[in-house]
Amino acid sequence: MKSKICYVTYGFLLILSLAYVFRYSDTYETMEFTYEEETKKNNNVIHSTGEKENSTKPSTENSTTKTPDEGNGTIGGENVSGNDEVTTEEPTTEEPTTEEPTTSEADNYDYYYNDGDVRIAINAVTDKENKQKYYVADVQLSSIKYFTSMFAYGKYSTKLRQGVTEMAEMTGAIFAVSGDYYSQRSNGCVIRNGVLYKNTKTSRDLLVMYENGDLDIIPYGEYPDGEELIEQGVIQAYIFGPAIVEDGKAVDEVRKTSDYIEESHPRMLIGQIDTLHYLFVAVDGRRDDAVGMDIYECGELMESLGCRVAYNLDGGGTTTMVFQGEIINVPSQGSERAISDGIGILGGGN
Template sequence: MKKYLLLLTCSFISIFGSYSQSKKDVEVLKNTIWKTENLGNGLVWQYFHFQQKELFESNQSIHILKSKLKNKTVKFALGSADIHHKESDTTRKLLKTSLIAATSNALVAVNGGFFNTKKGGAVDLIKIDGKVLDTATYNPRKALPDHSRSAIVIHRNKIAIVKGDTLPFWERKLSEESIMVTGPLLLFDDKEEPLKNNAFTNNRHPRTCACITKTKEILLITIDGRNTEAQGMSLQELTFLTKNLGCKNAINLDGGGSTTMYIKNKPDHGVVNFPSDNKLFDHFGERSVSNILMILPK
């Protein structure tokens, strides 16, 4: 009986402590005075470096790009390191987000979906302006990986986040002109999506995500990590952040060393966050990637 009461007490403390921390983090985010810059073309850049272990009892560096969904001065688009790839080609390119963005004349961009680090090319469906560049490489006999169950789609300059299926090849039913299958999905219709209990989900890493807010804006978000200045987030923490930023739908993109935010005409080749591949808290640790999510001048 005493052992049972001890376990019950410990559980209560754990739950209460978690609740108290969440309540504290809500207040921290609510009271944050973001450093904000109007980039023109209806685009806004916000940034804040949470220090002294303010957020999630950790240091965090968060960058956000905002645009109204109905922004008539820009075009939402996907970019690829090998946009002119031929199916007969066996060698695929990997290029830095900033280089793909600059070559595409993007106003802003973030890295995109997951890719093959050795052979290049995305591991899920990538379709750009009607041309399929990559198809799924998962094993159709096994359960779909989390990054293969949702997507960002663009059609007639309308961008949306869609929830997929657990069945293989569900993405073949998508008809939009541009498609990036990625994941896992974090929020959908203002509800938290279930996340797997594994190291990818639970450990803190640099993260990139996109979300659609209740006020009909799109947010492109990067979370720096793998540094004492910025520890990164678990997917639970990222979900919590997007929810408190007013997101209705939110989707995870490739993270880790890939996490990069680009803004045209900014120093350091336009890289404004702190990519982690060089293990330094500077702007020069970009990892080469296969594809990006970007906003172009219309």
């Protein structure tokens, strides 16, 4: 009897144990399901903006950025499409480079002009040992049209007088010198800019210029006819003299027409080195520091400067050299002398 009661009791306890297990097993599954649902909800929180919260940070590994896909744009002044990549570069700092300063040709001269057709280079020379001061103007032209003779007030006359500075201004010359002062002599051949103005015999050397710009000397005593010279192509004829360089050599003997030849005085000299290449020299004089030159010294100077032919124009108080409106020599009488004529160099484009 007792053993039956034990079996019944064990059986009842077994049933209770199984019932307990089944009950709490369902509860565990329900709890697991509920946890998973809550996790999904937390990963998909909806904010008031209507957007999902994104917890992923943008990558900073690459500095290359893309432009938006919509349309094209401009970057740094260059057109780019929406698919182009724009790389941002760090600014670079370049070290400044230093260049050696260059010396222009103009730095070698006291006065200088060059427009491509006309080149004028002038130096003032001081020779203290020999008490000389002179101004050397090297003139090169692309055409003889830039060489011109000037008259006082623009007219050929034996009475009109004008300073070289004013003549140059009226003519438009950027460089000018005093001429042969033709109005002081009643004889001689005067041809200026292709026109014959005077046609008489002379006892002086005559300087002529041909159409190609070449200078030549017609010695005194040959008495050329002006009409013939025009036919031969002479466009300028100056009468003062004497010739001081011929065939590249200084003239060692000139006819003495006055004491002026052998005395030291201010001088105005013209010479030719090569085709359309001329030399003008103004010699100061009648001062303690600049005594002037005699004719033979002038010839030696022009030969040393490379002239193949050179000629003495009117000097003394007439001697004047003008560059861009400025008198650059020192006239012996303190100011420029009003004279009948001069020689001018026009600038390119005239």
